[in-house]
Amino acid sequence: MPAIDDVSGRATPVLMQGICQTFGQTQVLKSLSLEVSAGETVALLGPSGCGKTTLLRLVAGLARPTGGRILIGNTTVVDAEGGAFVPPEGRKIGMVFQDYALWPHMSVARNVAFPLEMRGIGKSERESRVVEALELVGLAGLGDRAPGTLSGGQQQRVALARAIVARPPVILFDEPLSNLDRELRESLVVDIAALLRRLGMTALYVTHDHGEAFAIADRVAILRQGDLLQVAAPEDLVSRPATVDVASFLKLGVILDGQVEDGALVLGSQRRLRPPQGFLNGDRSGQLFLPRSALTAAAPQDGVLAAVARHSAFRGDGYSVQLELEEGSFLDLHSPQRVAQGEQVGLSVAWDRARWFPQVLL
Structure with a gap:
């Protein structure tokens, strides 16, 4: 072929x-x-x-x-x-590997030039293209150096230059x-x-x-x-994660098991939620996905969901608060002020950002 x-x-x-x-x-x-x-x-x-x-x-x-x-x-x-x-x-x-895959006995320029040598490119053109590639990755003037004298980040830039030099x-x-x-x-x-x-x-x-x-x-x-x-x-x-698995892998929010009963959503704690009409696209068990953007901290009596603060960490522009929901799930939520450990927190829900994933019947 x-x-x-x-x-x-x-x-x-x-x-x-x-x-x-x-x-x-x-x-x-x-x-x-x-x-x-x-x-x-x-x-x-x-x-x-x-x-x-x-x-x-x-x-x-x-x-x-x-x-x-x-x-x-x-x-x-x-x-x-x-x-x-x-x-x-x-x-x-072109390929760039995790371990750089540079030849230690060759200079940076020789490493970068190798794909061009394999393609039979003449010396003069090789040299000009190597210089261009090293400039593109921010390593101008380092062609004569040995790879081992460079930092890890610089070595990966050499590998990148080698991958792009032949376009x-x-x-x-x-x-x-x-x-x-x-x-x-x-x-x-x-x-x-x-x-x-x-x-x-x-x-x-x-x-x-x-x-x-x-x-x-x-x-x-x-x-x-x-x-x-x-x-x-x-x-x-x-x-718009397509499945619960996608939302879970990306750690986009909290996922709660639920059951639809008489138009209400019943969570594991027997807490009954009343989402807007049409939200529950099915009348069977499934999983409720609540992205962080759909949740806002509120007074305990005002929240749709109940949680307990387990830890607060200062992040420069506020606090990252770890919350434990009464259903047993954990969630990190941004707060402008510190929330004391053990403090009760209510959570209001923006239903237009939430998703209900009915159980797939096989």
């Missing part, structure tokens, strides 16, 4: 159709389909073992799926049924910032996002960090046990 067409410098879509991956008796990916538009950054977000890195490896050509096919641009790079398979070097993809059609990130401290991660993820948009590159970005995914991605794909739960823009995930 030939390599994909030369699309250097042009954003290219990626299409995954019905991707399955099985290791022994374990099904890691379950007929997963996802399309990444040209120039779009999609984050694959989920807990360890959900299949996100496996999917990235299949796109890179580091493994073959047991079912489905993948297209990069108009080229089928793998088809489990038809037998097509383009090896990694034929896909012309690949697609760039893949496998938890690239997980080895860095939080402050450095927050700074570098903003720089990476800005660079991808400046270059107009198509990117798949694997992470288990919500904030990282939301900061870098145009859309976020949430995976759980090999299934794709929801693909949406970060703001849509927060305001």
Whole structure:
């Protein structure tokens, strides 16, 4: 199978159709389909073992799926049924790994130049493109340094420069910032996002960090046990989670088990709530999702729900108060003033922001 067409410098879509991956008796990916538009950054977000890195490896050509096919641009790079398979070097993809994967015996410039050497680019053009790539990632003038003399953040910038120097059609990130401290991660993820948009590159970005995914991605794909739960823009995930699992994974608020009886919602404590007409789209048991934005602290006698303050922590612009609801769930809520431990708190509900998820009947 030939390599994909030369699309250097042009954003290219990626299409995954019905991707399955099985290791022994374990099904890691379950007929997963996802399309990444040209120039779009999609984050694959989920807990360890959900299949996100496996999917990235299949796109890179580091493994073959047991079912489905993948297209990069108009080229089928793998088809489990038809037998097509383009090896990694034929896909012309840039990759940034968690552990930098730099060669310690080579200078920074030599590390960055390596993809160009593999493509037979002449020395003069290689040197100019390496200088440009290092400038783009904020490492101008450090080409002669050894990777080991750089900080962790700088080494990851070298890896990023190496990934973009050939202007690949697609760039893949496998938890690239997980080895860095939080402050450095927050700074570098903003720089990476800005660079991808400046270059107009198509990117798949694997992470288990919500904030990282939301900061870098145009859309976020949430995976759980090999299934794709929801693909949406970060703001849509927060305001309109498709399932209880999505809301729970993103820690968007509190989720309470309930039962509908005579138009009322009965929670575990036998507290009966009266949501607006039409809110309870079903008359069976289910789960009530209350995002933080739907809850406001009130006097105990004025609240729809009852809670007890367990801890208050100052956050600069107020306090993060951990509340224990009488149903046994915990919730962190912002408060302009400290709430004493053990203090009774009422919670009012903005029902237009809440969601009722009826139990799915199989």
